[in-house]
Amino acid sequence: MATEYGSGYGNWRDPEVLEERPHRFPAVLRAPFxxxxxxxxxxxxxxxxxxxxxxxxxxxxxxxxxxxxxxxxxxxxxxxxxxxxxxxxxxxxxxxxxxxxxxxxxxxxxxxxxxxxxxxxxxxxxxxxxxxxxxxxxxxxxxxxxxxxxxxxxxxxxxxxxxxxxxxxxFPTWAGQGGIQLYGDETHSVYLDNPFELTVTAxxxxxxxxxxxxxxxxxxxxxxxxxxxxxGPSWLATRVVELESDRGVVVDTAAADLRRIERDLHDGAQARLVALAMDLGLAKEKLAEDPEAAARMVDEAHGEVKTALQELRDLARGIHPAVLTDRGLDAALSSVASRCAVPVEVDVDLPVRPLPAIEGIAYFTVSELLQNVSKHARATRATVDVWKVDDRLLLQVMDDGVGGAEVSGGSGLAGLAERLDAVDGVLVVDSPRGGPTRVTAELPWRRG
Incomplete structure (x- = not known):
């Protein structure tokens, strides 16, 4: 994930965000002017x-x-x-x-x-x-x-x-009376005409x-x-526009994932298997004239097979880990936390498992956030909490790093926020400069 840490928080150049400047007078005195x-x-x-x-x-x-x-x-x-x-x-x-x-x-x-x-x-x-x-x-x-x-x-x-x-x-010059008349009858009248009354009136x-x-x-x-x-536009029309936008995000994300899988297969396991086939072909040719060299080549090919299998396992885990399907979020997130560069404490408190699609989004959200912690946060520890509130699934990743994470255009957090928004989710980032960083994601709860 390409989110930058330590580069400030918030986009104060956004026209929707007004930069607050110090004022000499309080707002109640400035308002009339x-x-x-x-x-x-x-x-x-x-x-x-x-x-x-x-x-x-x-x-x-x-x-x-x-x-x-x-x-x-x-x-x-x-x-x-x-x-x-x-x-x-x-x-x-x-x-x-x-x-x-x-x-x-x-x-x-x-x-x-x-x-x-x-x-x-x-x-x-x-x-x-x-x-x-x-x-x-x-x-x-x-x-x-x-x-x-x-x-x-x-x-x-x-x-x-x-x-x-x-x-x-x-009033005394043109109206023939001392000032504004507050009361008057046949016997006496009250006017605002002395310094005290002028001051009170003002x-x-x-x-x-x-x-x-x-x-x-x-x-x-x-x-x-x-x-x-x-x-303005009706709620229904606004919702249709949002759904059309979310559908576009989902399609773009799926296409990007397919391109990533194709690239990983082409540059990783496929390249190793091609090299393995060439090595085995050479070993076959040398088998009769130099059995010892052929044995060494077969041994090297055996190592390449192990490496290719590990790459395929990693690729399958990136598509959808088997541990998530078999044992749920608790075990899957614990597995992700074990590969993080800093110690991570995981706490999952869910009464039942959510819908597999929501479970998968939650898993990959935590995975990307922990990857971000490993690469950019310079933290010494992190925590992952997952819980359910009413009809929402909430997850929170905290670290004690340098802070300064921001959801800006082109960043990893921006892409993650778009993915969550596609399923009516929300991403909230609280990362002041100097840390700590708290990223909270909210997803709709849909029971599996």
Missing amino acids: EARSRLEFCHVLLSLPIAVLMFTYAVTMVSVGAGLLITFLGVPVLAAALAGCRGFGALERARARGLLGMTVTEPEPLRVKGSGAMAWTGAVLRSGTSWRHVLYAVLFLPWAVFSFSVALPLWITGWALLTYPLWFWV GIGLLVTLATPWIVRALTMVDRLLVHGLL
């Missing part, structure tokens, strides 16, 4: 007019189309309504990307069977994505009204109260101003859920 807060507030402000437009279009067009279904005109009108909602959905996904920094995968395209307007109309009406866009247009309006009604007053009130000491002079404004970005952020979380759940 951050670009993210301004963009989220702008998203909330724009949501109301867009939601009104979407709701009006969707309700009107769907109602007209449903009402005209008794005639032929209702079908194309309804299809146009759904297509228009899909267009609004594209606008909302773009707005979420630009203002909320949210990446939304495009939904599955229309599956048009045939050509012409009728085929397109049927595809639009059959598409569950189209109807989810209509549902978004209907549900988004009440939420947009609520979030707009909360965010805008809070934002205006917070900044107005915070800056009140700077503009309270407007303090309340500061609290509202500091809290507003977090309230707006909480409101936009609902927007994110709506966009992701109704305007």
Whole structure:
């Protein structure tokens, strides 16, 4: 396995991973001035007019189309309504990307069977994505009204109260009163006009101003859920894509294993058997004229036979070890651990044996991880633990080496993670620089 140790952990250049930098002020004080807060507030402000437009279009067009279904005109009108909602959905996904920094995968395209307007109309009406866009247009309006009604007053009130000491002079100069009136009747009035009241007002404004970005952020979380759940690809379509990708990984892995077996046979046992046949042919020729030389050649050929048999046994073990089939994971992993360059403690706690395919994947996962420990970790000891939790098979390999292992493109751990993902498995690597390294794999439990 080609995983590199001691070269750092994590890929901080990944756009999905933001590098944390030290800040002079805490987040609660920075929030009102951050670009993210301004963009989220702008998203909330724009949501109301867009939601009104979407709701009006969707309700009107769907109602007209449903009402005209008794005639032929209702079908194309309804299809146009759904297509228009899909267009609004594209606008909302773009707005979420630009203002909320949210990446939304495009939904599955229309599956048009045939050509012409009728085929397109049927595809639009059959598409569950189209109807989810209509549902978004209907549900988004009440939420947009609520979030707009909360965010805008809070934002205006917070900044107005915070800056009140700077503009309270407007009241005595232009309004003929001391300041903002809190209470007033026929006998007396209360105004915010002295230094203490100005300070308290500004303090309340500061609290509202500091809290507003977090309230707006909480409101936009609902927007994110709506966009992701109704305007993105459906769970079924996402699952189909994952399965197609996993199938490709399985096919590529099987092809790579076949090439490896062919290469090992060609360069190893086959080459030795060819040499053995040549040596035996020479020994046969020398048998009559030089029996002693022929005997030496036969003895050398006997050694080559033993070596070829050992290579074939190693190759068969790499395909599927007999000990795994006969005695299960405990014995098979103990055999692998005995060949590791460092002492390995193995603990397998399984009530019954899993499905042979899952058992084989677990075996080869531990084998590759221990091979990695032998080659790169510079460890003095390692442990292997295998256990079952609910409907998952978990295995963990730990070593006290130098650490720094990472799941990066082209590495052995990356390939191992792809293999596990092909069967709905997960690989988690915890390997800080300096060690220790803990690699945990999770596989679906399928009883054999």
